[in-house]
Amino acid sequence: xxxxxLLTIFCxxxxxxxxxxxxxxxxxxxxxNSLADKxxxxxxxPFQGGxxxxxxxxxxxxxxxxxxxxxxxxxxxxxxxxxxxxxxxxRYVETRHTCQRLRRLLGMKEDLTHSSLAAQVVGVDPSGWxxxxxxxxxxxxxxxxxxxxxxxxxxVGRVVKPSFAxxxxxxxxxxxxxxxALVQRTRARGIVEGKTxxxxxxxxxxxxxxxxxxxxxxxxGLDGVFPKGLRIGSVxxxxxxxxxxxxxxxxxxxxxxxxxxxxxxxxxxxxxxxEG
Amino acid sequence: xxxxxVYIVLxxxxxxxxxxxxxxxxxxxAVYDLLIPLVVFVRLRLPVKEGVFIVLFMGYVMDLVSGxxxxxxxxxxxxxxxxxxxxxxxxxxxxxxSLSVLLVVCVLxxxxxxxxxxxxxxxxxxxxARMVGPLLWQVALAxxxxxxxxxxxxxxxxxxxxx
Numbered sequence: 001x002x003x004x005x006l007l008t009i010f011c012x013x014x015x016x017x018x019x020x021x022x023x024x025x026x027x028x029x030x031x032x033n034s035l036a037d038k039x040x041x042x043x044x045x046p047f048q049g050g051x052x053x054x055x056x057x058x059x060x061x062x063x064x065x066x067x068x069x070x071x072x073x074x075x076x077x078x079x080x081x082x083x084x085x086x087x088x089x090x091r092y093v094e095t096r097h098t099c100q101r102l103r104r105l106l107g108m109k110e111d112l113t114h115s116s117l118a119a120q121v122v123g124v125d126p127s128g129w130x131x132x133x134x135x136x137x138x139x140x141x142x143x144x145x146x147x148x149x150x151x152x153x154x155x156v157g158r159v160v161k162p163s164f165a166x167x168x169x170x171x172x173x174x175x176x177x178x179x180x181a182l183v184q185r186t187r188a189r190g191i192v193e194g195k196t197x198x199x200x201x202x203x204x205x206x207x208x209x210x211x212x213x214x215x216x217x218x219x220x221g222l223d224g225v226f227p228k229g230l231r232i233g234s235v236x237x238x239x240x241x242x243x244x245x246x247x248x249x250x251x252x253x254x255x256x257x258x259x260x261x262x263x264x265x266x267x268x269x270x271x272x273x274x275e276g
Numbered sequence: 277x278x279x280x281x282v283y284i285v286l287x288x289x290x291x292x293x294x295x296x297x298x299x300x301x302x303x304x305x306a307v308y309d310l311l312i313p314l315v316v317f318v319r320l321r322l323p324v325k326e327g328v329f330i331v332l333f334m335g336y337v338m339d340l341v342s343g344x345x346x347x348x349x350x351x352x353x354x355x356x357x358x359x360x361x362x363x364x365x366x367x368x369x370x371x372x373x374s375l376s377v378l379l380v381v382c383v384l385x386x387x388x389x390x391x392x393x394x395x396x397x398x399x400x401x402x403x404x405a406r407m408v409g410p411l412l413w414q415v416a417l418a419x420x421x422x423x424x425x426x427x428x429x430x431x432x433x434x435x436x437x438x439x
């Protein structure tokens with residue numbers, strides 16, 4: 001009844017439709033974690049770790065031995081900077097003591113009690129379209145899905161797929177990432193969504209909220225994933241269209257995602273598990 | 277099975293390379309997916325059953341290490357696998373030039389699929405525009421190095437067959 005050619009085309013179309021349906025289901029289910037996944041990750045990750053360590057070693061040799069020419073200038077500059085920072089630090093210590101006394105007076109609980117785990121980045125995402133990293137801690141060390149990952153400069157992302165000794169972390173610059181956030185100065189609320197490697201969007205900030213370029217954006221703690229007060233980035237651009245109730249705000253992350261080497265996984269905060 | 281395991285080990289080495297060295301900021305996503313020449317080669321030289329197994333396994337591994345939705349790499353490699361067969365039915369894919377064109381088409385197809393599945397409808401043009409630079413590099417590298425990689429794979433295959 002049908003020619004072979006027609007049957008082939010029909011089969012291909014049917015296959016494409018099934019493929020699209022399966023991908024849609026997979027997108028809704030998110031990242032699963034089967035035994036096979038864990039075994040394959042465990043097989044690849046040590047090699048990734050080895051190559052990454054070799055690259056780091058080469059970079060270290062380059063930075064410490066071949067670039068000594070500019071080191072002296074850098075040293076002088078850093079020394080001046082250190083003196084300034086020392087002065088600033090002594091003011092900060094004084095303020096902190098005052099703050100602690102006031103806290104005690106008010107009977108408030110210390111809120112910066114994150115329990116964290118240090119990890120090394122062993123691999124990055126193979127495609128330029130998505131943003132994730134692989135770190136060398138997993139369920140063995142107590143890491144679970146949803147735990148926040150940070151560096152001293154700010155938020156890195158969250159764990160999406162923990163395996164026995166390694167975990168996959170979705171970076172905050174990935175387009176699937178969303179963080180409930182606040183503008184530190186004005187307390188204007190919004191959602192930080194990944195856009196590109198260079199900047200994120202601060203969405204749903206009301207037009208009436210006064211937001212300026214340079215304002216610092218921090219996590220609000222309301223999403224149940226990231227503790228309150230973690231630094232995200234600074235406002236890079238603000239645009240208010242004539243219509244609409246929201247303003248368009250671009251944020252430059254504090255973290256340099258191209259140079260991530262070590263990160264911290266927050267395993268517990270405020271006495272609760274970091275699991276989201 | 278011996279042949280399949282050799283290609284899987286080769287593929288795993290490519291995955292490690294892709295997620296470490298080639299992931300360095302220095303490369304700016306300019307290096308194309310080096311598993312594509314492997315998929316093309318496997319389709320042209322190996323039996324279908326063995327080829328499908330290798331391709332799906334490598335897609336599975338890539339999906340595991342990628343931040344995209346699960347199944348995207350498996351889908352890409354499977355359709356490249358099917359597409360190579362369809363193209364080779366109509367055009368000769370023996371010379372370097374035709375192999376270059378074939379690899380360029382596959383690299384473009386992969387990026388197009390990622391664009392479609394990784395984006396919301398509104399931002400498609402924006403991200404596609406940002407990826408134009410790296411994509412041009414990928415296409416150029418695929419055209420230049422693709423046939424060379426395929427000839428290395430052919431050499432490996434020849435030795436595996438006891439040649």
